[in-house]
Amino acid sequence: MSASSTSELLAGRRAALLAAEPNLRAREIAARLGISEAELLALGSETSTVTRLRPEWTDIIGSMGALGRVMALTRNESVVHERKGVYGTLEGGAHVGLIVGEDIDLRIFFSQWKSGFGVVEVLKEGGTRRSLQFFDAQGVAIHKIYQTDGSDAAAFDALIARFATEHTPLEIAPAPAKKARLADSEIDVPGFRAAWDAMTDTHEFHGLITKFKVERLQGLRLAGETRATRVPAVSLRAALEAARDREVPIMVFVGNPGMIQIHTGTVSNLKPMGPWFNVLDESFNLHLREDHIDSAWVVWKPTEDGTVTSLELFDKEGSLIATLFGKRKPGQPEDLGWREIVNPLATKEAA
DSSP: OOHHHHHHHHHHHHHHHHHHOTTOOHHHHHHHHTSOHHHHHHTOBTTEEEEEBOSOHHHHHHTGGGGEEEEEEEEOSSEEEEEEEOOOOOEEOSSEEEEOOSSOEEEEEGGGOOEEEEEEEEOTTSSEEEEEEEEOTTSOEEEEEEEEEEEOHHHHHHHHHHHBOOOOOOOOOOOOOOOOOOOGGGSOHHHHHHHHHTOSSGGGHHHHHHHTTOOHHHHHHHHOTTTEEEEOTTHHHHHHHHHHHHTOOEEEEEEETTEEEEEEEOOOOEEEETTEEEEEOSSEEEEEEGGGOOEEEEEEEOOTTSOEEEEEEEOTTSOEEEEEEEOOOTTSOOOHHHHHHHGGGGSTTTO
């Protein structure tokens, strides 16, 4: 079957799905069709204009500030993190970049970025919505940037035109084979614990687990209860509700292989909806599948500024869903209000 025939068939199946279930989201449609979300977007539609972008990722992201106030979206299989604000200056290089701002706070791994699109949709309720969408080699979404009422629509259109390229077929790579995990007996646990205790910055943790060849969850399990303690899966809800009630500012990290997105601030409007637990604030939305939380951990890491405490959530595959911290900056000790929320979760009574 030719590529055009395949596209027509997929477009027809998509139309049938939407006719039966008009509220399906792109990710759900792609899964039903057995294709990636990037492939679904590349099909185009009668109600949207889709423009393929040149893979000049640092130039594109470095130009985001001109768009005004936008909504940045980063997700993984279990959680969606949405933050509104203005993109600040891009720092770093071609492989790893960062944007540090009060609203938009990102750690970007450009080596994972493989395709990007500018999208202009005609909405059912009238008007248009512009977005920029970026995907990895498997066509899985890494990061999306959506127009808001505070965006400069002309700047959006100009940026899409500036980085537009000829439409070429997407090359979707198979998912890489998952690396085999070392058995616990193969890990230098005393050395790992000693290196943990010698940390002076939380950013050293990634190098620590790489050096000792442990997976993150395995490392927490082997660290010992004075460094990491498993807590009930409902600890996420308990922590967020306590942070809301006590007005304690927190940091919420959500990531995938190509992006980590961070919210810093308070939370107020918490709402469970079926399996989803949601934060529905004006500038920050979080949508997390509580039923995907297979394990939750309170983790303590030493730093030059004192102990830093986190709540880390993992799915049944051992993949990190999200991490929560108290609000802090380098050179500052941890917020005692955050410790008072999280440390009781690790007591025997809480477990």
